[in-house]
Amino acid sequence: MNTIDFFELITTCEDLDSFIDACGKRFGNPLWIMDNAYHLLAYSHTPDSYVYIEDFTSGKTMGHIKEWLESGLFQKVTGNHGPVYIHDDSFDKDMVVLNVIFQDRIVGKLSIVLDHPMDVKNTLNIAQGASIYLRSYLTTTNNTLEQALILLLQNDDDSEAIAHRILSEELYHKQATYQIVCVETKEEHRFDIYSAFISDLRRECPYILSTLFRNRCFLLVPVNSHIPKHLCTADMRFGYSLPFDQLHVVANYADQAEFALQTGSEQIEKFEDHYLNFAKAALHAQIKNEEAYIMPEIRRMIDYDEKYHTEYYKTFVTYLSNAESKHRTSEILGVHLNTVKYRLSQMTELFSIDPTKGKLYCLSILLAGYL
Numbered sequence: 001m002n003t004i005d006f007f008e009l010i011t012t013c014e015d016l017d018s019f020i021d022a023c024g025k026r027f028g029n030p031l032w033i034m035d036n037a038y039h040l041l042a043y044s045h046t047p048d049s050y051v052y053i054e055d056f057t058s059g060k061t062m063g064h065i066k067e068w069l070e071s072g073l074f075q076k077v078t079g080n081h082g083p084v085y086i087h088d089d090s091f092d093k094d095m096v097v098l099n100v101i102f103q104d105r106i107v108g109k110l111s112i113v114l115d116h117p118m119d120v121k122n123t124l125n126i127a128q129g130a131s132i133y134l135r136s137y138l139t140t141t142n143n144t145l146e147q148a149l150i151l152l153l154q155n156d157d158d159s160e161a162i163a164h165r166i167l168s169e170e171l172y173h174k175q176a177t178y179q180i181v182c183v184e185t186k187e188e189h190r191f192d193i194y195s196a197f198i199s200d201l202r203r204e205c206p207y208i209l210s211t212l213f214r215n216r217c218f219l220l221v222p223v224n225s226h227i228p229k230h231l232c233t234a235d236m237r238f239g240y241s242l243p244f245d246q247l248h249v250v251a252n253y254a255d256q257a258e259f260a261l262q263t264g265s266e267q268i269e270k271f272e273d274h275y276l277n278f279a280k281a282a283l284h285a286q287i288k289n290e291e292a293y294i295m296p297e298i299r300r301m302i303d304y305d306e307k308y309h310t311e312y313y314k315t316f317v318t319y320l321s322n323a324e325s326k327h328r329t330s331e332i333l334g335v336h337l338n339t340v341k342y343r344l345s346q347m348t349e350l351f352s353i354d355p356t357k358g359k360l361y362c363l364s365i366l367l368a369g370y371l
Contacts, residue, residue, distance in 0.1 A: 001026065006125045016042040016133035023126050024049070031112040033100065033130050038064075038199045041108065041134075052091060052113060064196075083123045088113075096123055102131040149209045149220050155251030167247065176222035177296070180241040180250060182257035183217035187235050200231055218254055237261055240270045243296055252293070272360065279363035295364040300351045312350070315343045320362050 001009075009026075013019040016033060024031055024044025032043035032053055040056050043049045050057075055064065083096045093113050100108035110127045112118065144166050151163035185193050194217040198210045201219070205228070209220040221227070223243050232238065239261035241253035259278055260269040271278070278293070301313045315333065319340070322328040326344070330337040347353040353361075 001122055001125070003125065006129055010129050010132060016130065019129055019133060021045055023129075027112075027118055027122065028116045029112050029114060029118065031110065031126070033108055033110055033134075035108045035134070038196050047115065049113065052088075052093075052111075060200075068192075083120055098123055098127045100127050100131050100134060102135050107131060107134045145209050146211045149211045149218070149250070150213060152247060152250035153211075153213045153218060153254055160248060164247070176224060177243050177245050178247070178253075179221050179223055179243050180253040180257045181219040181221050181227070182239040182254065182261055183219065183236055184239075184261055185236045193236070197231060197236070201227070204228055204231075213254075216258070218257070220250070232267070234267070236267070238268050239264075240268070240272075242271055242293075245296060245299075256293070275360050275363060279367065293364075293367050295357075295360060297351045297353050298361060298364045301347065301353075304350065312343055312347060315340060316347060316353075316361070317365055319344065320358060320365065324358060 009022055010019060013022055020031060020033055020042040021044050025046050028047060030044050030047045030049030030052060032049050033041045034056070035041055038056065040053060043053060081099060081101060083098045085094065085096050087093070088095050091113075093115075095114060096112045096118065098110045098112075099106045100110055108130065110123075110130055112123065112126075148163040148166040151159040151166070183194065183197065184190075187193055191212070194212055197217065198212075201208055201210055205225055207222055208225055208227070211218055219227070227238070239257040239259075241256035241260075244253055256271040256278075260271040260274055263269070263274040263277055298313075301316065304310060305313050311333075315329065318332050319326070319329045322332065326337060326340050330340045333340070348355075
């Protein structure tokens with residue numbers, strides 16, 4: 001098929017689906033298109049290509065990505081603007097894989113099962129035709145919640161205002177208590193790994209927002225949601241921020257998640273476990289937003305006292321400052337011992353105070369002194 005025939009085919013096809021289907025019929029080969037997050041965008045029906053891609057539609061993207069890394073397929077395809085010919089052992093089929101390019105950017109991947117021979121020119125023409133449809137796709141189907149997360153991570157007033165409007169319109173605003181999770185891998189093709197991870201996560205956990213930012217993957221996770229263990233492969237590490245109730249300091253919590261990864265070496269690192277190291281440095285440096293580094297239990301206690309004119313925070317500070325002695329706290333505050341015991345017991349119920357986190361609360365209280 002010459003170039004003019006391809007242009008005629010493009011003008012008669014209304015969308016990417018019909019174009020890919022028409023190409024399948026014309027060449028007699030099953031083929032499909034995926035975007036950079038390995039979402040399936042279109043596939044041929046005659047001949048039917050579904051048998052080759054049904055695992056992607058059922059959420060097994062990460063498994064395929066791992067296989068491709070181990071087989072060296074990424075090394076062959078990444079950065080290559082020409083067709084790459086491979087043999088798929090699982091189906092015992094020869095295939096050609098080609099990046100779809102738009103304005104010098106890779107915007108998708110074309111895969112063709114070679115039941116019948118195809119020359120390079122026709123393969124390139126299909127990819128170029130697909131890029132025309134993908135150009136429209138990329139400008140009209142952005143994930144608005146993901147956009148909001150990116151805006152919050154940018155950490156400026158204008159971006160924050162737009163993000164809050166988006167979240168409110170999408171009914172996501174003030175939905176839960178959250179954590180930011182930073183995901184990293186040292187693998188060479190980390191962006192392909194991140195894209196596959198995000199793709200599978202979107203399918204299984206739609207309330208976990210995910211995006212790529214500063215060369216890492218960031219997740220906004222409601223605390224009652226969990227990242228499925230089978231997606232957490234051995235070559236990926238996860239840093240967790242403190243939990244928080246408000247979205248206006250997301251960027252600071254992203255810093256917490258990154259700090260946890262940088263300071264620790266385990267697959268899962270929590271900022272809470274590195275709070276001591278951070279607070280020592282933070283007390284001698286300018287903190288852009290002190291509020292983000294105060295443990296949420298302490299923040300809730302301060303707010304409660306202001307609203308109801310109680311003295312839980314004062315009692316707790318005195319208690320911690322005196323080696324957690326109830327008797328000494330009672331003497332200093334000039335209240336009955338039973339009053340101190342009652343207040344301390346209420347702190348667990350009202351503010352979720354954990355008695356085992358005394359050192360962390362001391363540091364958080366020091367940071368609260370900045371306010």
